[in-house]
Amino acid sequence: MTVEKSLDSYIDAVATALSLPVEEAWRPAVRANLEVSLRLARLIDEFPLPDETEPASIYTA
Amino acid sequence: MTVNTDGLSAQQIAQAVIDRKLSALDATEAALARIVARDSVLNSFTDITADRARATAKAIDAKIDAGQNAGPLAGVPFAVKNLFDVKGLATRAGSKINRDLALSSRDATLIERMEAAGAVLIGALNMGEYAYDFTGENVHDGPSRNPHDPTRMSGGSSGGSGSAVGGALVPIALGSDTNGSIRVPSSFCGVFGLKPTYGRLSRARSFPFVASLDHLGPFARHVSDLALAYDAMQGADADDAACSTRPVEPVTSVLAEGIDGLRVAVAGGYFQQNVFPEAVEAVSRVAKALDAKTTVEIPEAARARAAAYVITTTEGASLHLDRLRKRPNDFDPAVRDRLIAGAMVPAPLVDRAQKFRRWYRAKVLELFKSVDVIIAPATPCVAPKLGQVNFVLDGVELPVRANIGIHTQPISFIGLPVVAVPVPLEPMPIGVQIIAAPWREDIALRVAHALEQMGVAAAPPPRGLSRGL
Numbered sequence: 067m068t069v070e071k072s073l074d075s076y077i078d079a080v081a082t083a084l085s086l087p088v089e090e091a092w093r094p095a096v097r098a099n100l101e102v103s104l105r106l107a108r109l110i111d112e113f114p115l116p117d118e119t120e121p122a123s124i125y126t127a
Numbered sequence: 128m129t130v131n132t133d134g135l136s137a138q139q140i141a142q143a144v145i146d147r148k149l150s151a152l153d154a155t156e157a158a159l160a161r162i163v164a165r166d167s168v169l170n171s172f173t174d175i176t177a178d179r180a181r182a183t184a185k186a187i188d189a190k191i192d193a194g195q196n197a198g199p200l201a202g203v204p205f206a207v208k209n210l211f212d213v214k215g216l217a218t219r220a221g222s223k224i225n226r227d228l229a230l231s232s233r234d235a236t237l238i239e240r241m242e243a244a245g246a247v248l249i250g251a252l253n254m255g256e257y258a259y260d261f262t263g264e265n266v267h268d269g270p271s272r273n274p275h276d277p278t279r280m281s282g283g284s285s286g287g288s289g290s291a292v293g294g295a296l297v298p299i300a301l302g303s304d305t306n307g308s309i310r311v312p313s314s315f316c317g318v319f320g321l322k323p324t325y326g327r328l329s330r331a332r333s334f335p336f337v338a339s340l341d342h343l344g345p346f347a348r349h350v351s352d353l354a355l356a357y358d359a360m361q362g363a364d365a366d367d368a369a370c371s372t373r374p375v376e377p378v379t380s381v382l383a384e385g386i387d388g389l390r391v392a393v394a395g396g397y398f399q400q401n402v403f404p405e406a407v408e409a410v411s412r413v414a415k416a417l418d419a420k421t422t423v424e425i426p427e428a429a430r431a432r433a434a435a436y437v438i439t440t441t442e443g444a445s446l447h448l449d450r451l452r453k454r455p456n457d458f459d460p461a462v463r464d465r466l467i468a469g470a471m472v473p474a475p476l477v478d479r480a481q482k483f484r485r486w487y488r489a490k491v492l493e494l495f496k497s498v499d500v501i502i503a504p505a506t507p508c509v510a511p512k513l514g515q516v517n518f519v520l521d522g523v524e525l526p527v528r529a530n531i532g533i534h535t536q537p538i539s540f541i542g543l544p545v546v547a548v549p550v551p552l553e554p555m556p557i558g559v560q561i562i563a564a565p566w567r568e569d570i571a572l573r574v575a576h577a578l579e580q581m582g583v584a585a586a587p588p589p590r591g592l593s594r595g596l
Contacts, residue, residue, distance in 0.1 A: 084470055086451055106432075109430045120485055
């Protein structure tokens with residue numbers, strides 16, 4: 067399976083799971099945006115962090 | 128009452144009102160007249176609250192007539208990005224969908240505080256849909272336009288705020304900044320903008336975007352006006368879970384303390400890449416004026432920008448999930464497609480982005496042990512043309528939208544206070560970020576004030592209004 071088809075399958079699966087509409091006309095833009103998000107997320111994924119690191123979702127500067 | 132308020136600062140208007148050389152009502156009428164005369168070009172306003180403004184102004188004049196204190200912003204007209212709740216208006220947040228919301232029953236906290244200080248709300252301002260924007264374009268309301276060249280972007284997402292202040296329609300406007308939405312329009316429109324420390328100013332009763340990263344703050348044509356507005360709006364607020372309980376720390380009285388003894392450094396590495404010559408020139412002028420000879424490396428800035436991107440797209444998707452299901456065709460298609468993609472980013476990556484944020488914050492705070500101020504570009508370029516998709520940098524074609532905020536995102540990601548100062552290059556201005564440690568808005572504002580006094584930073588007169596379209 068190509069990367070593009072694989073991502074399309076993923077988009078279909080998540081869209082179904084979340085009841086999100088993804089019309090065929092929107093698919094190329096959704097895929098392109100998801101590719102950017104996943105590429106940038108990989109920069110975080112590959113960065114080693116100590117197990118004890120606390121998230122900063124409720125953040126105090 | 129023959130004072131011409133065109134070109135007067137907020138401070139000058141308030142003083143004239145307090146001295147009874149100008150009535151608050153006349154100041155209000157003058158602002159309303161400027162909007163009528165100029166906003167057909169700028170398209171910065173989406174709502175004009177003329178009746179309310181006149182009533183507020185009359186109440187201020189009555190206070191002054193009665194010998195009461197009308198506040199430090201007495202009679203100063205201001206406007207707010209249309210994601211602030213304004214009593215009696217639906218908070219559209221740049222969208223079509225939100226126009227169906229119930230009318231707001233109460234103003235946003237920051238509006239209440241500005242009016243408690245004597246300011247007069249005269250309207251709500253255009254913005255990018257749901258604040259997911261760096262351009263100032265809006266498919267529903269049309270773009271707000273650049274006051275120095277109406278064929279160019281105002282910047283987003285607080286485009287109307289930058290356009291209205293840059294076009295001198297109002298001396299002060301309020302906006303929001305999640306990834307750069309105050310600093311980018313400040314840069315493109317040539318005005319001063321303050322993005323305070325995360326948690327400093329209440330966001331209560333404003334339409335959110337990314338709770339982890341949302342900030343509110345003022346725009347102005349002078350640093351003293353920025354400080355006046357900021358001082359009026361500070362203070363704890365139980366209606367915003369992220370709002371600090373720190374005491375009010377006024378800055379107006381310390382602006383003139385100068386910059387002697389402050390250690391100023393230029394951000395290197397990431398912040399010197401992907402910049403046009405105008406941005407290099409602007410940073411160079413500011414660095415020279417501040418005698419900044421050292422460079423600091425903000426560690427892992429590219430990863431910080433990536434993490435901010437991931438948190439933004441996923442929290443934004445979470446916020447709009449039900450609207451995406453029920454009214455997908457009522458979104459700007461570009462915003463909708465970004466949000467749908469954001470809903471599909473796996474949760475562990477979001478968690479890691481928040482953990483990275485903690486790590487990065489600790490590293491950057493270490494830098495502030497040896498420096499007080501870091502300077503960096505606000506935008507990589509001057510305002511692009513409206514609708515421009517790509518620009519060419521060092522022979523490489525790059526997408527405009529994705530690159531406008533690359534220098535602002537790693538800073539707001541950890542909530543550092545920043546003043547964007549306008550450097551009045553010809554033909555278009557461009558901004559520089561004056562970045563300080565958390566809760567040290569006073570330092571960033573003192574530096575901005577010094578740059579304004581030196582003439583290095585200034586809000587240029589709007590040059591694009593006579594040109595029209």
